[in-house]
Amino acid sequence: MSGFGDFSGGGHSMSSEDSAQLEMQAFIEAENQKAAIQAAISKLTETCWDKCVGKPGARLSGGEQECISNCAERFIDTSQFVMQRMAKLSVDGNH
Amino acid sequence: MLGACGRRALLLRRRRKPGVSVVRCGGIWIEEEWASVLASKSFFTDCFEAPIMEGEKMGQLMTMVESQNQLNMMAEVLETIALRCFEKCIYSPGKEMTSKEKDCSMKCMDRFVETMNIVSDTLRSRSNQLP
Known part of the structure; x- marks a missing residue:
């Protein structure tokens, strides 16, 4: 994979200022994405913690672990379901 | 200067x-x-x-942004843990934390981190399955 700064191909050359700007944008975008992913993980962890974990013990019980992983799986299913249905509704609405 | x-x-x-x-x-x-x-x-x-935006300055700025971002994310997680473990472990706040409450908070922290690991592993494996 090439680095952020390698945008000079394709006919026109780019000033170093432009490519620095692009590199910075890509970097900031990546950092934002990191934070967004972390926020999503945190949010889902809280939800599944509330749903699955009782009194904190020396370890998570097998049931709790299974519940947490099911919780995360079903959350993804649910958000996919919601998105697909929303997409379908908006397609149907256009006819 | x-x-x-x-x-x-x-x-x-x-x-x-x-x-x-x-x-x-x-x-x-x-x-x-x-x-x-x-x-x-x-x-x-x-x-x-x-x-x-010359190279060195930009690198410094990136390092700063990256570590600040890291700190922010860490602070968010810690805040969440404190809140959730307070809910689970401190029923009626007394003059100080009892040893029972401390023990509970300690376990709670560890379990919360485990929970977070399970969640993030699950999310990662599901995102790898995407076409």
Whole structure:
């Protein structure tokens, strides 16, 4: 994979200022994405913690672990379901 | 080395809101609207310098942003853990934490981190399955 700064191909050359700007944008975008992913993980962890974990013990019980992983799986299913249905509704609405 | 501009800019910097565009002023980033005010005074002319982005400076800025981002994420997780474990472990807050409450909080922290690991593993494996 090439680095952020390698945008000079394709006919026109780019000033170093432009490519620095692009590199910075890509970097900031990546950092934002990191934070967004972390926020999503945190949010889902809280939800599944509330749903699955009782009194904190020396370890998570097998049931709790299974519940947490099911919780995360079903959350993804649910958000996919919601998105697909929303997409379908908006397609149907256009006819 | 801070000149008049630098000192002034430091004061202004504390009021910086996220999402506000900033410019360089005497080696420091300040809000654009402030910079234009400052630039109207002759001794603040360097406030209108374009953002300097040469390699070394940019690398420094990136490192700063990255570690700040890391700290923010860490702080968020810690806040969440404190809140959730307070809910689980402290029923009626007394004059100080009892040893039972401390023990519970300790376990709670560890279990919460485990929970977070399970969640993030699950999310990762599901995102790898996407076409």
